[in-house]
Amino acid sequence: MKQISYNGEMFITGTETSDALVLFVTHAMPMETPVAIEVPVLEPNNEIALHTLVLSASTQLHVTETEVVASENELEQFPIPLLLTVGIKDVQPLSAADVASMDDSVGLDLDFGRNA
Template sequence: MKRIRFGSGEVVTGDAVAAALVEYITSVPATEGSVSVDIPVLGDDGQTSVSTFVVGADTQIEVSAGDDLHVDHEALRFPVPELPIIGLVATIETDPQAERTAEDIDAMMADIDDGLGR
């Protein structure tokens, strides 16, 4: 279990969730702004609930071991959430015009390369 401290608060979550959140926050480019993420947390009553964090490139959290906290079936109670995709996302075109579009883009890139060589 891990304690995550932020601003004026603290939550407790599973080791894998905390690691995923740290990795996610450190990979958010400054140009992305902020995004909300939901993570499973341990409530004061011992039950699992969900907390929503608004995170961005400037988010500062502190993660520490919750040595005094142990729960059965941690991985099941605190699954790593699907975090929003950040940055550019590529898609693959499969329609009949895709090959022609690719050829057009290749031709434009060749023109640019030729222009840069002058």
């Protein structure tokens, strides 16, 4: 189990979950738009609740080990959240031949303020 500091708030979640969040923020987020991630969190009353975190390139997470002892089924209680990125679809550059073959004519007859 690990404790995470996020936007000044502290919460406890599973080790695999916290490791996945750190990996996601440090490797997938720098060039993407913010995303909302639901994370299972151990509440003070020992219940597990989902918290929504908004992660972006500027997200700062501080992760530390905690004294809370994980149960044998930690991964079942604290599953790794679905970590999707939102971004631009793969864009392929056009070759000179592709550009030359495009019809860029505009079929409009514009009157540029001249009297007809």
